[in-house]
Amino acid sequence: MLIINFKTYRESSGENAISLANSAFDLSKEYGIPVCVCPNMLDLKDIARIYAGGTWAQHCDPDERGRATGWIPPELYKDIGVAGVVLNHSEHKLQFENLKRLVDRVRNLDLKVLIFADSIEESINVSALTPDYIGYEPPELIASKDTSVAKAKPDVIENVVKAIPNIPILVGAGVKNQEDVRVSLKLGARGIAVASSVILASDQKSAIADLLQGWK
Numbered sequence: 001m002l003i004i005n006f007k008t009y010r011e012s013s014g015e016n017a018i019s020l021a022n023s024a025f026d027l028s029k030e031y032g033i034p035v036c037v038c039p040n041m042l043d044l045k046d047i048a049r050i051y052a053g054g055t056w057a058q059h060c061d062p063d064e065r066g067r068a069t070g071w072i073p074p075e076l077y078k079d080i081g082v083a084g085v086v087l088n089h090s091e092h093k094l095q096f097e098n099l100k101r102l103v104d105r106v107r108n109l110d111l112k113v114l115i116f117a118d119s120i121e122e123s124i125n126v127s128a129l130t131p132d133y134i135g136y137e138p139p140e141l142i143a144s145k146d147t148s149v150a151k152a153k154p155d156v157i158e159n160v161v162k163a164i165p166n167i168p169i170l171v172g173a174g175v176k177n178q179e180d181v182r183v184s185l186k187l188g189a190r191g192i193a194v195a196s197s198v199i200l201a202s203d204q205k206s207a208i209a210d211l212l213q214g215w216k
């Protein structure tokens, strides 16, 4: 699985989010590889309408539905048809207790859940919550222009995969091209999380296609 985190870049917001999501969905069909998109909260509903099965939320809050001004409990995502929720991204960390409560709630809603972790230790800790996926991303390599998780931390990818054999591991941070994907998959990762190299590319569709070549 390839998950494209739109974050809040201008190049992946509003109309740009729709065209990027369409490129992702077209290529997913063409290559036969699941590609999920993770638009910002304001674009999520529009994108979920066109691609419910592959649209994920970037975060959700543990507050109960109702008196929760400005928070987004997971039930709201279920209502608009998203497929899954990403939790604990290094840009939006959650306390372990909240993670635990959220995983149960998200699962009861029949949504998929991916928990991000910054290190092997955190990956092992969150594996106790048995999410559908764990995403290992070293924060210092996120949006790196020079290197990638596959180049800088191959040993950690391998160790995370070995330490958690029962949960599919995705890896991300600085992933740029099909070679990064190929190396990561060879080390046992089951998917890739990406943002800047796709979103900031002059041709976003070609950048996604190049990553998908890494599965071939």
Ligand code: G3P
Pocket: 005, 089, 137, 141, 142, 143, 144, 172, 173, 174, 175, 193, 194, 195, 196, 197
């Ligand atoms: O969630 C994916 C993201 O954090 C990776 O970002 O820009 O390094 O591909 P980037």
